[in-house]
Amino acid sequence: MEEIPVTDLFTVNNLWMMIATTMVFIMNLGFATLESGLTRSKNAVNILFKNTIIPVIGLLTYAMVGFNLMYPGAEFAGGFFGFAGFGLSAPEGWDSSNYNAGYTYFTDFLFQAMFAATAATIVSGAVAERVKLGPFITFSILYVAFIYPIVGMWKWGGGFLNTLETPFYDFAGSTIVHSVGGWAALVGAFLLGPRIGKYTPQGMKAIPGHNLSMATIGVFLLWFGWFGFNGGSVLSANPGIVSKVFVTTSISAASGAVGALFISYLKFKTYDITMVLNGILAGLVGITAGADQMSVLDSVFIGLIGGGLVVFGVVFFDKIKIDDPVGAISVHLVGGVWGTLAVGLFGNLAGMNQVISQLIGIGAVGAFCFATAFLIFFVLKKTVGIRVDEKEEIEGLDINEHAMRAYPDFAAKD
Amino acid sequence: MEEIPVTDLFTVNNLWMMIATTMVFIMNLGFATLESGLTRSKNAVNILFKNTIIPVIGLLTYAMVGFNLMYPGAEFAGGFFGFAGFGLSAPEGWDSSNYNAGYTYFTDFLFQAMFAATAATIVSGAVAERVKLGPFITFSILYVAFIYPIVGMWKWGGGFLNTLETPFYDFAGSTIVHSVGGWAALVGAFLLGPRIGKYTPQGMKAIPGHNLSMATIGVFLLWFGWFGFNGGSVLSANPGIVSKVFVTTSISAASGAVGALFISYLKFKTYDITMVLNGILAGLVGITAGADQMSVLDSVFIGLIGGGLVVFGVVFFDKIKIDDPVGAISVHLVGGVWGTLAVGLFGNLAGMNQVISQLIGIGAVGAFCFATAFLIFFVLKKTVGIRVDEKEEIEGLDINEHAMRAYPDFAAKD
């Protein structure tokens, strides 16, 4: 029995944060397979390309400006905006608990960078099958480099949402990550208009995804990644909190599946796997804001309702002719708002003051994201255009933007 | 140099158990891709649906009753049955080493819940392409909520198999998990009867799986998950034991591939990838009962024999016209029995008394699982029916049960 350095627990905490980082990273693959699976094979390369390039953009812009916008430190921060300068520069003590009890400077950066990438990835599904590649990439760069970290700073960087009398609460980002992506998804889908043939005079026509094996892989990888997303948001390997977060996260995901299955069976009289998959995601998004505050039973309710809402959401957005090929708006925006609100309704923080703070957060983030996403997409639309031409859309984006097909060996159905 | 809290090692242990949990979780994706890959595209959505909903069922029922049936605690337990009440309620000290040297209450629950899901998933492959969805889900709920945890209690919950003079040994579940699934797979495949066109007057007709890329993904994910399944069954991050378990597990998996390759090449004169994939799984199932007790050389033998047995098993079950589309009975039941027996033949525990105890465990679990699975499936068969009608089977379950196709963009072969 000897004494050991106090940095020991720091090593454990940092190890968990690094592993959580790799799990959040794999969520990018989850989105890539989910989104390409739920859309048509003629656009699969395009979606895979976007989902490959987005984490690339996320990482590089977050290193350049995002991290220092989101976590400027007290010296450089106001309530709404702060900036600690360009690039990464490790402060003294960056690799010890002097920097943080839970992780090093570089772990901090990479974990947060993976979150940034996630926010941008959410958009790509909603605008799939008709958005021009160049403008979409331009949008993604601007949104992930500036909008996401500025909003994130409001809460996680110590900004005004964190200093409300009853602080706005968003444990791992139902609002700060998912609704940020969701608002942009809504704006993008709205400004692009629906895909050709989606809403006809004879009514809404379902456009089935080309590969439900891929979509299923996507959702399992996202659930897997969410252990890192929510579990890592504890910011240490604290056994009690992390393990409870694992349980609330999983129970809400499972309940989301049940909620979506139940409602979709009632509405459509069929076992719709895409609804179950999106129900799982809605359960995950829903629990994210309060995963550390909920009981097991709370998680059941949050998931059930989130899963049900995703079905209503999909039907609703089709009714108002906002064409979201993968259901991203229903999952990430509706689910994100629901989860954020749920913090005021369930669990340790429930109460009217908390509800009000949650509504302030939802509203402030929503207004800013809607406005900025609208501004960027609108300027792009009026200048370079954001939608491919009709011929390209019908032939598919793969052959026109990428000069290749995802599955060239196989014959297409008629 | 300062003193640090004793909970430090607890944090490490718990961290490993949580990570192992996520690895076992991903085995559900492994089964989903393996089973759908080894069956026909017209039933792919159905299989993906079942494999998505099973972990959902597993988690929720395990929270409701399973965990408290399987680990009732001394107060509520007899040798054959115990129950500590409905739902999850964390006991005092649940988040510290007062609960357990290795993990918190919630880690315990979730790790075990993932195992429960695994047992149910095994069945879905054997009954694929002809089982009705509703009755299958009913069976899964009953089997995972009651049968699996009752059997598990006999050994891991401190029941009669654990209190034999020479205790029955099953480190991570060759019997307690895999054969529990395997017996139900056998009963289900038997009561359903073979798929149309499988056994004709002209002999057995191979029905090839539709996507061997998916099947390969499945086996790699299962092997990956098995590091958590076996490695996590150490119930701590003990460096010596966990790392040895990793090695015996991997060596047995590799040897299983060699055994299956060798025997299948001798029998069929071709390099059959499905046999190699199932050989890996048989090696994994085989080592599971004694992964902590075997030398590297023992693991080679266990894997080689397990891999060989899987080939003989597939041929044998086809001979007696039990149609198992993915080879689940050969892998999980034959492999599970073999692995359990191997604990008496190889490694630290080898000896005649151990062989007898292993046979008692195999027999008791087999009798109970066979009987209960038979009862449930039989009642379902006589009431609602368990098999889709001929038209639906020929057209495929996807279009009839789910009103969708997994790959609608691609033309079918003639």
Added chain:
Amino acid sequence: MEEIPVTDLFTVNNLWMMIATTMVFIMNLGFATLESGLTRSKNAVNILFKNTIIPVIGLLTYAMVGFNLMYPGAEFAGGFFGFAGFGLSAPEGWDSSNYNAGYTYFTDFLFQAMFAATAATIVSGAVAERVKLGPFITFSILYVAFIYPIVGMWKWGGGFLNTLETPFYDFAGSTIVHSVGGWAALVGAFLLGPRIGKYTPQGMKAIPGHNLSMATIGVFLLWFGWFGFNGGSVLSANPGIVSKVFVTTSISAASGAVGALFISYLKFKTYDITMVLNGILAGLVGITAGADQMSVLDSVFIGLIGGGLVVFGVVFFDKIKIDDPVGAISVHLVGGVWGTLAVGLFGNLAGMNQVISQLIGIGAVGAFCFATAFLIFFVLKKTVGIRVDEKEEIEGLDINEHAMRAYPDFAAKD
């Protein structure tokens, strides 16, 4: 507050090394999906088979001879060759920090064995679609059992490259793993000759891969695995070094995508996803030699140049009619040489002496690997033959070597 055993940090370190091992393991699935995705569906089973059997071979031969060839220990080692005997035998103290501050004997073995498998896997892509299965497996056994560990010993086993006045530096294996595979890939592709129809009198004909979803999955899994490959090469959970390695690795991967995208767009005027995917891999291979020595900005340059080089490499090898269906030579050989050299040009070790040592290492490893790979492939070519006959190549290897198809349900294009 009590005292705790000093083995605590050892447990953390070992835990990380074990988890890193599982991540490197999953790289085998990454290679399997990448290589099969980038080739034609008629050869998919063959590639999946090879990539399944290679880790099997790697594990078993590394246990038999490889580990003891690569890490013979001072007693059995010279500068160029050493051997500590057949099989695995854990030395005293193998499960404690007496063996190693970072991990147990079995963790050491398994982590290194996964690296060995990786080296062999690199070859399979370059020789795809025309190599005979039996001779390829023979080659793989010899190369992974003897050549890889002998070369590895030169540096990591304490051999002559490690004892140069300015020691050759290769942190995680740009040379020791990737170029070892890359040289064999080059020799194999050269001795086999190009696929039928690749280089015609009318010029080079692109032969597109059959499944870019699979290829994308492959690259994400490889990136994920690289966190274990590079992060595990720290050989402990040291928070500062591991987290920095995570960042340099990710930033170089992302920069590799940008470099490849930029150069390929300039050359081909299209957004080529296969180039972006290979660019990511080139960034990963490039940073591997110095991942612990580079700043964030260094990593950007290493990735950008590596990503650009991969495009030039693919064009170059096509120009000299070396047919590498997946770009493995450009990624692993060109990228590996670049990354090794970069240690002398960027980062903490930059300097002329280091450049010279890096060149010595590149040259010595290259000469030995080229010569031995040539010898093995040449002898196989002159005896059993290494290439399938024309009819088999045109029909596909799947039906001829494996008597099965990867996707039997789907109609082929014309």
